[in-house]
Amino acid sequence: LIEVAMSKRRPINKILVANRGEIAVRVIRTAKEMGVRTVAVYSEADRGSLHVRLAQEAVCVGPPPSRESYLLGEKILEAAKLTKVDAIHPGYGFLSEKADFNRACQAAGIIFIGPPPESQDAMGVKTNARKRMNAAGVPVVPGSEGPISDEKEAHAYADEIGYPVMLKAAAGGGGKGMKKCERTEDFSSLWQTAKRESLSAFGDDRVYIEKFLEKPRHVEIQVFADHDGNTIYLGERECSVQRRHQKIVEESPSCILDEKMRRAMGEVAVKAAKAVGYVGAGTVEFLVDAHRKFYFLEMNTRLQVEHPVTEMLTGLDLVRMQIDVAQGMPILKQEEMVRRGHAIEARVYAEDPAKNFMPSPGRISYLRVPGGPGIRDDSGVYTGWVVPQFYDPMISKLLAWAPTREQAIGKLIWALGDYHVHGIATNISYLRAVLRHQAFVSGEYDTGFCGKYQKELLEQPDAQYEQVALVAAAVAAYRRDHDEAEAFAARAGMAQATRSNWLRIGRARSLRGAVR
Amino acid sequence: MSTYVALLDGGKREQSIGVKQLGPGVYEVKIGEETHRVDAFRHDYGTVSLIVDTQSYSVQLDQRESGVRVHIRDSIFPLEILDEKRLRMRRAAGKFTVEGRQTMTAPMPGKVVKILAKVGDEVREGQGIVVIEAMKMENEMKSPKDGKVVEIHVQEGQAVEGNAKLAAVE
Numbered sequence: 001l002i003e004v005a006m007s008k009r010r011p012i013n014k015i016l017v018a019n020r021g022e023i024a025v026r027v028i029r030t031a032k033e034m035g036v037r038t039v040a041v042y043s044e045a046d047r048g049s050l051h052v053r054l055a056q057e058a059v060c061v062g063p064p065p066s067r068e069s070y071l072l073g074e075k076i077l078e079a080a081k082l083t084k085v086d087a088i089h090p091g092y093g094f095l096s097e098k099a100d101f102n103r104a105c106q107a108a109g110i111i112f113i114g115p116p117p118e119s120q121d122a123m124g125v126k127t128n129a130r131k132r133m134n135a136a137g138v139p140v141v142p143g144s145e146g147p148i149s150d151e152k153e154a155h156a157y158a159d160e161i162g163y164p165v166m167l168k169a170a171a172g173g174g175g176k177g178m179k180k181c182e183r184t185e186d187f188s189s190l191w192q193t194a195k196r197e198s199l200s201a202f203g204d205d206r207v208y209i210e211k212f213l214e215k216p217r218h219v220e221i222q223v224f225a226d227h228d229g230n231t232i233y234l235g236e237r238e239c240s241v242q243r244r245h246q247k248i249v250e251e252s253p254s255c256i257l258d259e260k261m262r263r264a265m266g267e268v269a270v271k272a273a274k275a276v277g278y279v280g281a282g283t284v285e286f287l288v289d290a291h292r293k294f295y296f297l298e299m300n301t302r303l304q305v306e307h308p309v310t311e312m313l314t315g316l317d318l319v320r321m322q323i324d325v326a327q328g329m330p331i332l333k334q335e336e337m338v339r340r341g342h343a344i345e346a347r348v349y350a351e352d353p354a355k356n357f358m359p360s361p362g363r364i365s366y367l368r369v370p371g372g373p374g375i376r377d378d379s380g381v382y383t384g385w386v387v388p389q390f391y392d393p394m395i396s397k398l399l400a401w402a403p404t405r406e407q408a409i410g411k412l413i414w415a416l417g418d419y420h421v422h423g424i425a426t427n428i429s430y431l432r433a434v435l436r437h438q439a440f441v442s443g444e445y446d447t448g449f450c451g452k453y454q455k456e457l458l459e460q461p462d463a464q465y466e467q468v469a470l471v472a473a474a475v476a477a478y479r480r481d482h483d484e485a486e487a488f489a490a491r492a493g494m495a496q497a498t499r500s501n502w503l504r505i506g507r508a509r510s511l512r513g514a515v516r
Numbered sequence: 517m518s519t520y521v522a523l524l525d526g527g528k529r530e531q532s533i534g535v536k537q538l539g540p541g542v543y544e545v546k547i548g549e550e551t552h553r554v555d556a557f558r559h560d561y562g563t564v565s566l567i568v569d570t571q572s573y574s575v576q577l578d579q580r581e582s583g584v585r586v587h588i589r590d591s592i593f594p595l596e597i598l599d600e601k602r603l604r605m606r607r608a609a610g611k612f613t614v615e616g617r618q619t620m621t622a623p624m625p626g627k628v629v630k631i632l633a634k635v636g637d638e639v640r641e642g643q644g645i646v647v648i649e650a651m652k653m654e655n656e657m658k659s660p661k662d663g664k665v666v667e668i669h670v671q672e673g674q675a676v677e678g679n680a681k682l683a684a685v686e
Contacts, residue, residue: 176652193654196629196630196654197652197653197654200629200649200652201652244653350651355623356655357653358623358624358653358655359624359650359651359653359655360624361624361625361650361651362624362678365561365562365578365579366561366562366576366578368560368562368563389624389625389626389650389651390651391651391652392651392652393651393653417589417590420562420563420576420587422562422576422578422579422585423578423580429590429592432590459590459591461591461592461593462589462590462591465573465588465589465591465593466524466593467547467550468566468568468571468573468575468588469575469586469588469591469593469595470522470531470533470547470595471533471545471547471552471554471566471568472556472564472566472573472575472577472586472588473520473522473577473584473586473595473597474520474522474533474535474545474597475535475543475545475554475556475564475566476556476564476577476584476597477520477535477597477599478518478520478535478537478543479556479558481518481599482537
């Protein structure tokens, strides 16, 4: 029996991380802990990126646009062969859900740290996934059978099922190419935008339509499976705080789940994973409506951005588990999984909430981050780093863990207050306003939260501190002027002294002639 | 005593502040009728510990091209601080207005994905003129005023730097 188990094992001693930013840093750190060597890949815009510095080897894979670098499977595989790695960790986004890349890895004899390509085929195109899940008896959100190619036909379908509707990229994820359409008048322009964004993000412009549910909450279940057929769920994450259809605050446990519903959703998620022969870390996303009915939304066949929420709650390292499973090792049993306390994640973005969350690339002139018990900062940046314009503007994920939800909220609020990023705009004060908002505190919120409270969430500065701000700025200006004047005087004095000394020596020498 | 003028709310409000040094790191600061004893200890590039009378504050000064953003507790105050000479120069340079021709510039580097108006079009304030993609998100650049598009400087598909001219509305 032991021999059989051993023969399935394929040791991983070296990993190429096919990603950038905080997730590449995150994967490299766990690999180091495990004594696994790492290779970073980077675009020309990322030469100075943190993941390049932390990995033991690094290979440049092309120019800045991701379509010419991080999305080029061939280039990544070339780098993997060059550096002779055992496995590739795709992170999230980029190639993480591309079944073709997964197959190319297999063909090259390199382990793809993720599910088999067949599971990705089944879940990757969202419309196929919906069909599969329907067949497996998993409830799905009502909507179009498949992607609709003709705009007129799509428009007619939307009119028929009634507004609001969601336009979604068939190849999508991460809010790219996703638009909520409220009225028939807006359909055409939103349809075009969804198609364009989808093409640019996934190289695929197919879009389908879903009915928009009443007060929907986004609740997802983390699942994990090994090669021996064990599939478990690691509880839920509530991700209803979203702007531009991208999650910005995630927490666990969810306020609307009780033990019974958690088990029911967990079991459905396991069923969904098993239906596609899933292996490794995956996330089954659900929408929960106002009546606490849940519907399958999609399955993300990769590690999720917000996976640290589950890690803080369970004490597990999901990246380590991914690598273990990829080496053929078994996972823990469902009953061995323990969940404790409450964890919340806030995503720090280089963007300006006051300007409709416009991205704000640029140089970080100063960075100071919080720490302490129960605080975790998964960051990919440093002081002096120029946040490039080419990629997602997320710069870090800040998490707090505490025994209760109330304490976790309090902890994350002060931690965000101690998070200082200068030189670029960030959403930090917006995140703090979210955590303080009565609707969030009460737990009574849905995916409409950011839209509904848009005005309240843009905090105005507290007038009582204005005088202090003026004092600070004036003292700083005084010191700068004073330092400048002093430095100028010092330099002027030194120059004079220097000049006269050199002159004196020079003259003395010329008078004496060439003295040996 | 040195006198500074702070411009608040994008220049709509002014406040003059007098600063006198009493000793190393200790200042007397006069704002309006109030005088405070201020002890300023600079921790590092961006952080100053300020004790104003007895209140203790951790203050972050984020220096930008357009001025300074002062972070205190949970508030951010964008302001500009000028000495008297700079203020006089500023006054001589004239005031900001939306009258006449307004040039729209790219707020960040990115790619032009769509142009929504052409030269000669009548546009309303807030109407989208150019769509720029940066960091995988599309952003509509809107007209600052009612008027007519008189210049378009970019083409669809073109990469633009931050502050690049996009269009002009008159």
